[in-house]
Amino acid sequence: MSLKYTTPRGNFFIDVRTSISPSAVRTLASLTDLRPIFEKRHQRWDITTQWRFSRAFRTEFAISNLTNDSFLDTWQGGRETSAAPSHELHPHLYANLDNLRLPLSDADPSRTAWIQ
Numbered sequence: 001m002s003l004k005y006t007t008p009r010g011n012f013f014i015d016v017r018t019s020i021s022p023s024a025v026r027t028l029a030s031l032t033d034l035r036p037i038f039e040k041r042h043q044r045w046d047i048t049t050q051w052r053f054s055r056a057f058r059t060e061f062a063i064s065n066l067t068n069d070s071f072l073d074t075w076q077g078g079r080e081t082s083a084a085p086s087h088e089l090h091p092h093l094y095a096n097l098d099n100l101r102l103p104l105s106d107a108d109p110s111r112t113a114w115i116q
Helices: 109-115
Strands: 002-006 012-021 024-027 037-039 042-052 057-064 074-076 079-081 088-095
Touching: none
Parallel strands: none
Antiparallel strands: 002 012, 012 042, 024 037, 037 074, 042 057, 057 088, 074 079
16 A cells, blocks of 8 residues: 655655555465464555655655565464564655756867866
8 A cells, every 4th residue: 555645746745555465374284294384464664755856956865664564573383483674765866967058078178077
């Protein structure tokens, strides 16, 4: 499930997503262990925001697993295990190079020396 909002001019964007996984059998019984492994129900939240501050540049922040959901809570024969939850922040800066006006290589060399 996702909820998105963009400002009328498109300068700000936010997207909040959640995924719900019901409890289920993760592995079936095998010859060495007849007890199947069950995965617990879990819910994960992710959020992404974008801010366009000019025609050439925009920034994006994405946070994965905002609520630190332990996505591998399992149990087998009365034993419970879980993976350590973690969340991640992914910052990005995007540049639209078509809108940038950089000096050309055939221009005055004194003005383009800083590009090299």
